Amino acid sequence: MNLPLSFQDIQAAHDLISPFVHRTPVLTSESVNEIAGAELYFKCENFQKIGAFKARGGVNAVMSLPKEQQKNGVVTHSSGNHAQAIALAAKMAGVPAYIVMPKTAPEVKKKAVAGYGAQITFCEPTQQSREENAARIQQETGATFISPYNDYTVIAGQATCAKELLEDHPNLDIVIAPVGGGGLLAGTALSCHYMNPTLEVYAGEPEGAKDTYLSMQAGEITKVDKPSSIADGLLASMGYKNFGIIKPLVKDILVVTDEEIVEAMRLIWERMKIIIEPSCAVPVAALLKYRAPFQGKKVGVILTGGNVDLAKLPF
Amino acid sequence: MNLPLSFQDIQAAHDLISPFVHRTPVLTSESVNEIAGAELYFKCENFQKIGAFKARGGVNAVMSLPKEQQKNGVVTHSSGNHAQAIALAAKMAGVPAYIVMPKTAPEVKKKAVAGYGAQITFCEPTQQSREENAARIQQETGATFISPYNDYTVIAGQATCAKELLEDHPNLDIVIAPVGGGGLLAGTALSCHYMNPTLEVYAGEPEGAKDTYLSMQAGEITKVDKPSSIADGLLASMGYKNFGIIKPLVKDILVVTDEEIVEAMRLIWERMKIIIEPSCAVPVAALLKYRAPFQGKKVGVILTGGNVDLAKLPF
Structure with missing residues (x-):
């Protein structure tokens, strides 16, 4: 298998980002184990800086830029967590961050990005408007564009999350993560592959944005028209760099409905x-719904983030 | 000072309950520290069995009964967390639990008590109705009544929480806890007194149920007519056993409004x-409001519980 990132790349990312991000705790719950019929180990990236795993990839991407290039700043488009990650990393590096956010992004995420001192440009909530605005800013400022997920330094950063989980709990049988653009899933699959090749990696994906599920069925990237789900962090389409890693390494994509996600x-x-x-x-919903592969197994669950708008809860 | 419980009593309670309750983690947050201007160490009893510290006192009270007495079961009245604690402890001990709950108690707490197999009697939401029902059941069944807070075995159990906090972080300057009936605060004050006599203990109390504040001012137990607050776990009146411990050992009671609590x-x-x-x-609101005593200090904050009705959030 010809993989684009080695374990040494992941280790280097881990060394680079460790001073800037938390080593998050792994929690367990007897009552959730009973309900799931499995032994679950929750890697709590909701306790990560910015409240989500994206701090890892964002910090790695910004910090690994050459100093000359870094000083013109960084630009990205994101509806939330990646925006915060880049804003935080730029603040830590002391360089400007230009963030394009859809004007429909949750208030709590807009406020947080502004709090890190980033310059925000609001755009229409379409991929086209996001990309056009980012390209214009890139041209005007000379800032480096950092993709939310289709980028090997981002993938290497996200891979450090499963790496820590397996360092703390080497005997896991399965690891499950959510999939949107695929950066976290690709990184998770790589760390698991290098650290324990017999471990199986699954992903949960929302029904309304199941492009990864369809892509795995078809064997090639397949888009979904107008993806939609309450899981607003998973609407991005699979990046080709991620798919090259996910396709050979991920066992299955498990699709869940919005109702199952809220439950x-x-x-x-x-x-x-x-x-x-x-x-x-989403991965919690997936393992509660599909049950069979997880019964009696030790399952690592990547809890990716905790940034919710408390004024708009689905309960 | 003539105190009714020794450090050995607290150690004995800790030995007795340790197999049945969690040693909860202590979390920190840079961003909350910045806002508070202090170094805060949060003892997370919201992660405790039943989602609240009351598991400690409840388990100690039930498990330390003589076997002969235990087998007729235990009875108590409680709007929530103590009810769950006694129900859980009785289940672990294999004896019946009879719980009197006001019919207005949060759904999530009623469900949880029923889930532990306890026999619930719903009563009017008044102290009189609670006590009458509990007394009747006690007479009918021979079960032992366990007070939610005015009981030395309960106080010794609650004391184990601050004991763990000080074992993990011996250099704290201050510990702050909420106060309702006073079991937790009395136990906290005792552990702090024995483990580090120079440490100061504060409590936060809701404006609408500030009987402890008034009692400390008057030097004797002073009741509040119709206590009322969003902090529904803190409406009970100070027990005299607790007050005997709190009066000499607690530095100050800090009163906060419901609005400050929600914030x-x-x-x-x-x-x-x-x-x-x-x-x-409540203690978080207190240290954010009164600020001065906490500035630049290492402050242990007892986070007492996380049982909220998600359908009735105050946001």
Whole structure:
């Protein structure tokens, strides 16, 4: 298998970002284990800087730029967590951050990005408007564009999350993560592959944005027209760099409905007393729905983030 | 000072309950520290069994009964967390639990008590109705009544929480807890007194149920007529056994409004991604409001519980 990132690349990313991000705790819950019929180990990236795993990829992408290039700043488009990640990383590096956000992004995420001192440009909530605005800013400022997910430095950063989980719990049988653009899933699959080749990697994906599911069925990237789900962090389309890693390494994509996502989110809030966002509840919903592959197994679950607008809860 | 419980009593309680309850983690948050101007160490009893510290006192009270007495079961009245604690402890001990709950108690708490197999009797939401029903059941069944807070075995159990906090972080300058009936505050004050006599203990109390504040001012137990607050776990009146401990050992009672409680609760949810109930936000609201005693200090904050009705959030 010809993989674009080695374990040494992931280790280097981990060394680079460790001073800037948290090593997040792994929590367990007897009552959720009972409900799932499995032994679950929750890697709590909701406790990560910016409240989501994207701090890892963002910090790695910004910090690994050559100093000359870094000083013109960085630009990206994102509806939320990646925006915060780049804004935070730029602040830590002392360089400007230009963030294009759809004007429909959750208030809590807009406020957080502004809080890190980034310059925000609001755009229409379409891929085209996002990309056009980012390209214009790139041209005007000389800033480097950092893709939310289709970027090997971002993937290497996200891979550090599963790396820590497997360092803490080497005996896991399965790891499950959500999939949107695929940066986290690709990184997770790489770390698992290098650290324990017999471990199986699954992903949960929302029914209304199941492009990864369709892509795996077809064997090639297949888009979904107008993706839509309460899991607003998972609407991005699979990046080709990620798919090259996911296709050979991921066992299965498990599709869940918005209703199942909200139910899983509520279960985690009620039983574990931690706040997770809808996108983060997707793998939990998947393992509660599909059950069979997980029964009696030790399962690592990547809880990706906890940035929810408390004024707009789905309960 | 003539104190009714020794450090050995607290150690014995800790030994007895340790197999049955969690040693909860202590979390920190840079962003909350910045806002508070202090170094805060949050003892997360919202992650405790039943989602609240009351598991400690409840388990200690039930498990330390003589076997002969235990087998007739236990009875109590409680609007929530103590009810769950006694129900859980009775289940673990294999004896019947009879719980009197006001019919207005939060749904999530009623469900949880029923889930532990306890026999619930619903009563009017008055102290008189609660006590009458409990007394009747006690007579009919021979079960032992366990007070939610005015009981030395309960106080010794609650004391184990601050004991763990000080074992993990011996250099704290201050510990702050909420106060309702006073079991937790009395136990906290005792552990702090024995483990570090120079440490100061504060409590937060809701404006609408400030009987402890008034009692400390008067030097004797002073009741509040019709206590009322969003902090529904703190409406009970100070027990005389607790007051005998709190009066000499607690530095000050800091009163906060319901609005300040909701704001503090929201801050913890948003910044720390953990779920705390309104009663639990009271000491956080107190240290954000009164500021001066806490500036630059290392402050232990007892986060007491996370049992909220997600359908009735104050945001």
